[in-house]
Amino acid sequence: MSRPVVRSGSAGSAAFFSRLYSIAKVRDEAKRVLPLPVFDFGDGGAEDERTLRRNEQAFDDVALLPRPLNGAVDRDLSVTLFGRKLSMPLGIGPTGLSGLFWPDGECASARAASDAGVPYVASHGSVCTLEDIAAVSAGPRWMQIFVYTDRGFTREMIERAAAAKYDALVLTIDNQLLGNRERDIRNGFSIPPRFGVAGALQAATKARWLLRMRTTLPRITFANYLKTGEKAELAAIAARMGSLLDPSMSWAEVDWIRSFWKGPMLLKGVLHPAEAKEAVARGIDGMIVSNHGGRQLDGAAASLDALPAVVDAVGKRIPVLIDGGIRRGADMAKALALGASFCLIGRPQLWGLAVGGEAGVRHVLELYRKEIDRVMGLMGARTVADIGPDCILRLR
Secondary structure, rough: OOOOOOOOOOOOOHHHHHOOHHHHHHHHHHHOOOOOOHHHHHHHOOOOOHHHHHHHHHHHEEEEOOHHHHHHOOOOEEEEOEEEEEEEOOOEEEOOOOOOOOOHHHHHHHHHHHHHHHOOOOOOOOOOOHHHHHHOOOOOOOEEEOOOOHHHHHHHHHHHHHOOOOOOOEEOOOOOOOOOOOHHHHHHOOOOOOOOOOHHHHHHHHHHHHHOOOHHHOOOOHHHHHOOOOOOOOEEEEEEEEEOOOOOHHHHHHHHHHHHHHOOOOEEEOOOOOHHHHHOOOOOOEEEEOOHHOOOOOOOOOOHHHHHHHHHHHHOOOOOOEEEOOOOOOHHHHHOOOOOOOEOOHHHHHHHHHHHHHHHHHHHOOOOOOOHHHHHHHHOOOEEEHOOHEEEEEEO
């Protein structure tokens, strides 16, 4: 049964969102609204967060080379991916427990993405079931899956995605062990949140979040992992999930999934060009250059730094997508110029959820749309295809 839908918006929404004129401003507002342990859960990375920081810093090492005399009065932001026309080269990547930031957060984000004409990638670790997400989204919708020690459960998750008519499968490959996320350790983060005295006093100042979550916090769980009729606590489900992670995951499992999933299949977490080349040889339809937002292996290459070698290895045979650190329309343009076919965001949509639910995610997507449109106009690019390697200068 579908969960109740919580929508956002009021007469003052336009004025409110007008103050959030950049992704950085949306993040600031999310930090103001959320209890610190919840904000840090979404915002933080692994260990010293070097990879997290480098994901954003890497864009500073690429400069745009505009050609304004090309005269781009009318601009077409659309791209076609896996046979589907999308409104712009950006979609929403998978983020676990989005429902911690807004009630039924995954459904809210999926609706916003669908209305914006961009893909939504449902996380395996969502608060809403993958079926509920599919029910509220006309798509395009993609499903993230992991390889588990229980191969039967792995296949069951994929078959559920097929039955719910997900358009593509996203196999995340950089999760064979859990990353060491020290902000969560420092904050004593748990799900559902349990605050000590200091944390409770701090959370009490977050009235907007507490008010909207008052009825949903007790039932937050990883919905896709519940057995029929089960009402287990989230901690027990999380422990079950952790025990299912499989460090022995190999190309054999990729081949196995490819043998029965008939739609487009992408690998998420590719950084090494040799792995990219092998993926093409094994019939993978697309890949996402990603380091899990800096939340797994600290010290891993930034996504943008790894992108050119992966693009070269693939040789335009399949689309190469990228996530990690994309905060501006100019970042999108730089990634596209370096060979990416499409961009995905994670944290920005969580920040959007935190400040306004579905309306907040719509606002985030509209910020990106306006910015890439402006960047293209200033660069003299009429279409996304006009953004190529001649449009950038590598600074180092």
